[in-house]
Amino acid sequence: MKIPASVLSLALFSALFVSCGQAPEPETPESPGKLPPPESTDHPDPQAGTGTGKSSAPVPLPPGESRYKPRGLTGPQAGKSQRDISGETEGTGESSKEFHTVEVFYGTNRKPTGFREPNEFYGRERNREGPVTYGKIDVSIPLHHTVGVVERPKWYKLEFSEDPKKHVVMVKLETLEKDDFFTKVDDKAKTYPKRQALLFIHGFNVSFPDAIRRTAQIAYDLDFEGTALAFSWPSQAALEAYTVDQDNAVWSAPHLSRFLLDLQEKSDLEEIHIIAHSMGTRVLTQALALAHDEGFSLKFNNVILAAPDIDADVFKDQILPKIKGSADRLTMYSSSGDTALKVSQKIHGNDRLGLGGEFLKRLEGMDTINATDIDTSLIGHAYYGSHRVVVKDLLDLVVHHLDPPHRDLVRGTLGEWDFKLLKEDTETDGNPDKKADENSSESSKAKVSEEKKP
Numbered sequence: 001m002k003i004p005a006s007v008l009s010l011a012l013f014s015a016l017f018v019s020c021g022q023a024p025e026p027e028t029p030e031s032p033g034k035l036p037p038p039e040s041t042d043h044p045d046p047q048a049g050t051g052t053g054k055s056s057a058p059v060p061l062p063p064g065e066s067r068y069k070p071r072g073l074t075g076p077q078a079g080k081s082q083r084d085i086s087g088e089t090e091g092t093g094e095s096s097k098e099f100h101t102v103e104v105f106y107g108t109n110r111k112p113t114g115f116r117e118p119n120e121f122y123g124r125e126r127n128r129e130g131p132v133t134y135g136k137i138d139v140s141i142p143l144h145h146t147v148g149v150v151e152r153p154k155w156y157k158l159e160f161s162e163d164p165k166k167h168v169v170m171v172k173l174e175t176l177e178k179d180d181f182f183t184k185v186d187d188k189a190k191t192y193p194k195r196q197a198l199l200f201i202h203g204f205n206v207s208f209p210d211a212i213r214r215t216a217q218i219a220y221d222l223d224f225e226g227t228a229l230a231f232s233w234p235s236q237a238a239l240e241a242y243t244v245d246q247d248n249a250v251w252s253a254p255h256l257s258r259f260l261l262d263l264q265e266k267s268d269l270e271e272i273h274i275i276a277h278s279m280g281t282r283v284l285t286q287a288l289a290l291a292h293d294e295g296f297s298l299k300f301n302n303v304i305l306a307a308p309d310i311d312a313d314v315f316k317d318q319i320l321p322k323i324k325g326s327a328d329r330l331t332m333y334s335s336s337g338d339t340a341l342k343v344s345q346k347i348h349g350n351d352r353l354g355l356g357g358e359f360l361k362r363l364e365g366m367d368t369i370n371a372t373d374i375d376t377s378l379i380g381h382a383y384y385g386s387h388r389v390v391v392k393d394l395l396d397l398v399v400h401h402l403d404p405p406h407r408d409l410v411r412g413t414l415g416e417w418d419f420k421l422l423k424e425d426t427e428t429d430g431n432p433d434k435k436a437d438e439n440s441s442e443s444s445k446a447k448v449s450e451e452k453k454p
Helices: 007-015 178-187 208-221 239-265 280-293 312-326 339-348 388-399 420-429 430-452
Strands: 099-108 110-112 124-127 133-142 169-176 194-202 227-232 272-275 301-304 329-332 369-371 409-411 417-421
Touching: 099 178, 099 208, 133 178, 133 208, 169 178, 169 208, 178 194, 178 227, 194 208, 194 239, 194 280, 208 227, 208 312, 208 388, 227 239, 239 280, 272 280, 280 301, 280 312, 280 388, 301 312, 312 329, 329 388, 417 420
Parallel strands: 099 227, 194 227, 194 272, 272 301, 301 329, 329 369, 369 417
Antiparallel strands: 099 133, 110 124, 133 169, 409 417
């Protein structure tokens, strides 16, 4: 049998960037079936004794206080904003902490490994017996954290182990029983003026620790005043395991659907915002469609599809009509420079929803944000959380509740929304004379202003 060139390209790419190790064994695809009934809460706890029943009454934060901001800042830093969205955090000045801490609540249908160390607690296998387990994790964010970055140890800096003062680290993991989980999610949200939650669903080639760390980074960068949540499905965290991840994404849709229903029914949350990335958008959209087919009414404030790896025709004809009513605002970020989606498109032979340029899709009932030319990641697929321009737009969308016309966006030729500053930069970059004229004009204005000074 002749192997398609696109598959060979993916394998070659894997060989270049994936660390050596045994390839995962492919799993037998399973039908997603109908929405499963609520899971029993009396299954064995792999970390018995860590769930301690309902949490104590939360202590409200002082007005204007951020849950991530270290207490005890003095001197010139007192009263200043925690971070500057255009660059690094303002971490100087005295602090009572060595790092910030973000509490991330999670649900996962990954099978526990039996190891107790947070980075090794969940593996790549499906948890067929649970299937969903729950918990919360304290994640460190360095005081000098850079917006959009998940700081990790770097060998070229001679960093061979995690340091919470320098890196985003899962410091402490605690498993929770189902009812206790949703109680604590609710209690956490009640410590803020608005009871709200931000849920992140990762994509292809993501491990459990990476999913939790990214959730913490996004919540921190948005300074989200609410509960940070993650749903982690059994991605193999390996580029060569794309087809295994596809099967696991389909298998996970009913579990996420039940998780979303429980989140809505078992809590008093006023607002729920969801961000899904890459193949995780398949898990989310199929979960929402499944809930619709089963007659359940799900309603969220924002549903955000970042670089969705979904068949564009399937989404338009079969999914979008079912999920439009699930969110007050449905938003998609797409890019023509997304190498991962280009490879996916060659493998499948059909357009990917998140691929921009000539493949850009603008659909009724969904805001399309053109993220072309802004990504700085290795394969152009993680711009949703790693580029400060997109982080700023997510801030305006999720935290400030701004519609596209009131954000730093302008209408594109196809009716999509382009980033204003990037569009202006592109226009001037393509016209050196215009750029020179603008610089000359600014210099002249400055000179006139100097001459008018007494």
